[in-house]
Amino acid sequence: MRAFVIESGTPNVVVTKLEHKLGIRCSDTASISLDGTRVPFDHILGSPTVEKTTTGFKGAMATFDATRPLVAATGIGVARAALEEVKKMLAEQGVTIRYGLPRQKLTSIERDVIDMEIMVKSGWLMVLKAVWMADNKQSNALESSMSKVKAGDIVTKVTQKAVEIMGPLGYNRDSLLEKWFRDAKITDIYEGTGQINRLVVARQVLGYSGAELR
Numbered sequence: 001m002r003a004f005v006i007e008s009g010t011p012n013v014v015v016t017k018l019e020h021k022l023g024i025r026c027s028d029t030a031s032i033s034l035d036g037t038r039v040p041f042d043h044i045l046g047s048p049t050v051e052k053t054t055t056g057f058k059g060a061m062a063t064f065d066a067t068r069p070l071v072a073a074t075g076i077g078v079a080r081a082a083l084e085e086v087k088k089m090l091a092e093q094g095v096t097i098r099y100g101l102p103r104q105k106l107t108s109i110e111r112d113v114i115d116m117e118i119m120v121k122s123g124w125l126m127v128l129k130a131v132w133m134a135d136n137k138q139s140n141a142l143e144s145s146m147s148k149v150k151a152g153d154i155v156t157k158v159t160q161k162a163v164e165i166m167g168p169l170g171y172n173r174d175s176l177l178e179k180w181f182r183d184a185k186i187t188d189i190y191e192g193t194g195q196i197n198r199l200v201v202a203r204q205v206l207g208y209s210g211a212e213l214r
């Protein structure tokens with residue numbers, strides 16, 4: 001398994017299917033056929049020599065330690081945008097969040113917004129920890145997968161709650177809340193699904209190999 005770069009327009013590179021998706025619709029997702037495409041040596045990432053055992057797959061897996069927190073960050077960004085939009089829309093209707101009050105004196109909307117803030121902040125802190133470890137050359141497979149699992153859950157819950165709080169205004173196509181609600185779910189799917197990242201976390205915590213815990 002090898003990573004390589006192919007420029008568009010290279011002979012035999014054909015887009016065979018464009019997906020019609022629930023969310024992230026401003027980014028195309030496509031199947032691409034490379035049947036008979038020539039890959040020049042200097043387009044191969046890493047060493048171009050072919051050996052019996054390559055580190056291509058291991059290298060791809062290791063990349064996830066760096067990229068999962070970034071995907072988590074995009075999810076938390078969407079969640080934060082939805083939270084800020086809800087607060088803005090509520091403020092326009094004269095509703096502000098009374099942070100100093102005991103919980104039992106808050107309205108249910110105020111409690112919901114505060115819970116959304118807790119989720120967004122905690123998810124963001126997990127992302128920061130995972131990327132800080134990577135920056136400092138520390139092994140972060142556990143924190144990387146944890147941040148991705150939490151971000152997938154958080155962005156799904158927060159955007160759903162945002163639509164719910166704003167009712168018809170949130171469900172409307174004129175509203176960005178509706179878009180962010182649709183965009184949220186992919187955070188839990190690509191770069192390893194929630195289930196697979198939970199497996200990675202369990203293996204790390206319990207000390208099992210991939211073969212021992214599937």
Ligand SMILES: Cc1cc2nc3c(=O)[nH]c(=O)nc-3n(C[C@H](O)[C@H](O)[C@H](O)COP(=O)(O)OP(=O)(O)OC[C@H]3O[C@@H](n4cnc5c(N)ncnc54)[C@H](O)[C@@H]3O)c2cc1C
Nearest residue numbers: 019021023024029186189190191192193194195196199214
């Ligand atoms: C819009 C979109 C964009 C994408 N972009 C990219 C991209 O840019 N680059 C890229 O490399 N990939 C990309 N992907 C692929 C994505 O990473 C995979 O679809 C995803 O990891 C799930 O893998 P799969 O499709 O093989 O599903 P499957 O492995 O068939 O999984 C199906 C379901 O079964 C669950 N499952 C599978 N095995 C287990 C298990 N052992 N225990 C518990 N549950 C399990 C999964 O969690 C999932 O819910 C994209 C996918 C989508 C939908």
